[in-house]
Amino acid sequence: MNDSRNRISRSDALKGIIVLPALAVGFGALTLEAEAAKASKASVKYQSHPKGSQKCAGCRFFIKGKTASANGACQVVAGSISPNGWCVSWAKK
Numbered sequence: 001m002n003d004s005r006n007r008i009s010r011s012d013a014l015k016g017i018i019v020l021p022a023l024a025v026g027f028g029a030l031t032l033e034a035e036a037a038k039a040s041k042a043s044v045k046y047q048s049h050p051k052g053s054q055k056c057a058g059c060r061f062f063i064k065g066k067t068a069s070a071n072g073a074c075q076v077v078a079g080s081i082s083p084n085g086w087c088v089s090w091a092k093k
């Protein structure tokens, strides 16, 4: 019986060792690029408190944090975003 077809060669293993970190770096670069494409807090007049009844938790662009009160992120504004924040790009969910 020849079970060599089921074995992973040393060169295949080395390719995996090289390729996986390269993919991770590539994904990280894409994430950074996406974050850089977002508007700055200053450019959208972001504030860490609501404006009247409008706040990030009720905005269609808000990305929830780990808990309801934790900071999250925003699809269009860079950085950590408070669920109680607000900016001029606010749009109702």
Ligand code: SF4
Pocket (backbone or CB within 6 Å): 044, 046, 055, 056, 057, 059, 060, 061, 062, 063, 073, 074, 075, 076, 077, 081, 085, 086, 087, 088, 089, 090, 091
């Ligand atoms: S667009 Fe503005 S209001 Fe809406 S979640 Fe992002 S930072 Fe908050």
